[in-house]
Amino acid sequence: MSHLLALLFAPGFFQSEEVMNALLLGGVVAAISGVIGVFVVIRGQAFAGHAMGDFGGAGAAGAFLAGINTLWGFLAFGVLAAIGVEFLGNRARERDLATGIILAVALGVEALFLYFDTHFTGKVGAPMLILFGSIFVVAPSTVSIVTGLTIASAVTICLIYRPLLLSSIDPELARARGVPVRVISLAFIILLAVVVEEGSLIIGALLSTALLIGPAAAALRLTHKMGWAVLWSVVLGIMAMWIGIVLAYDSFQWPPGGHGWPVSFFVSVLILLFYFLVRLRGKLPKLGITMSRRAMQDA
């Protein structure tokens, strides 16, 4: 038994404080991403969800340059850009375009800051850190900030759960029943920004999408019920995250040697694996239609 454990977990795994921090942080962030992700998939906002990572990346690159905690850079730019997207793209059709333009500008700023980071601070690892995450080097103080933010996000989700669900599935019906759809939509996109930025901090601005969309897309193929979908999404997300951390830790002993394989790689591969396993089950639920019917029955 202990041999098996030693085979699975490289020596020092449970003693390392960084690893424990990473497990906590990864679990917390994967869970909240899983919850938000289900709404993102239902609302068809995968693009906005992905763009948030890049918005935040620009801020993080700036924060890195200024020498402050990159989390604040991620959050500041992410939330600002989220509000911008919501106000510029007020018609559904224009939303993609507005997201795209803000994304274009944010990417430009990101490119400039990252260029400065590598040229002026002499830290050539900056792009790698921001674009592909830094789960093992997160400061313990940041862990508590992220945990606090996550709890706040979870409480907000609970508070707006019903109106959010209704306006995600059928905005017209929600409006008719007196739900303030615009306000809910603004609240949701700010929430989305906060959650994605947390994900960006740990597995990178480019790959926070993996945690956000992957588990949720798989979960929505497993079940039609919203509550179960959220639960599945959280479980799949946490599983991918934790297995990813274990493998990344072990990989320091793998070829070609010298450097570990990135956590982001394992997490995204595992999430894709889950998604395709779920797909292979062969069930193709017409989710949007079933969900809206259910909502009408509930109403």
Place this chain on the structure above:
Amino acid sequence: MLNSGLFTETFMVHAWISGTMVAILSAFVGFFVVIRGSAFVAHALPKAGFAGAAGAVLLGVNPLYGLSLFAVGGALLIGWIGKRERNDVITALTLVAALGTGALFLALTNGYASGAYALLFGQIVGVSAPQVADTAVLGFVCLLGIAFLYRPLLLASISQEIAQSRGVPVRLVEMAFLVVVGLAAAITVPVVGALLCFSLLIGPTAASSYLTCHPGKALVLALLFSLVTVWTSLVLAFFSGWPIGFFVSIIVGLLYICSRAVGFRYSGGNRLVRHREPAGAVR
């Protein structure tokens, strides 16, 4: 200004030629990207291409091969799986697959993968003579593809039902278009960088779509905007030494804000795409 080598340095000559070709190509491809509402795909394919380029750097082969392989492969994957369900989820997952492997390639590359990062931000000094030739050949293929697809694609973009009833093979046309976007991304990335290739694809047309409702005029306007953007960026990047992608995206953003302000005074909204259904709607 003229004596500074802006037009005489070899690398600048390469940059002017390839930049102009990229500008023309992105205007044509971007036009369809915008009217079809496939901004996410246009964003995902260059990034997927970047992951491929990182792999090519790791293996020590020409990055263009990696770029084309991943960008076109991603396009095929999105087109193949994407139709049966919501496109944006599949696009996101394809992107995750590409970038996840890209992260691995970058981590395994020994030392600082400067070649790969140049592809992320764009480096005008980095365009070599063989690359100019590659750009010309692939760009020409893309333009041919767009010319060939123009009418059926325009019809399929505006109304799928009408296109279908007229016997246009919509699926095939859309797949072919995705492949063209992938190829265009592969060509554009070495010049303006993977992060910013997207700005050039979407920005000029987005700006022009607020000024006219006629597809032809919008295309010409987008072409104009695109060329102005690339040329101005080349000059600014040459004198400042900053990444060209930064200038591209700022200029594109300004153009968009200006034309949206101008367009709003006359018509109050986007004129080219406002009558279409929202993207990502469940079919």
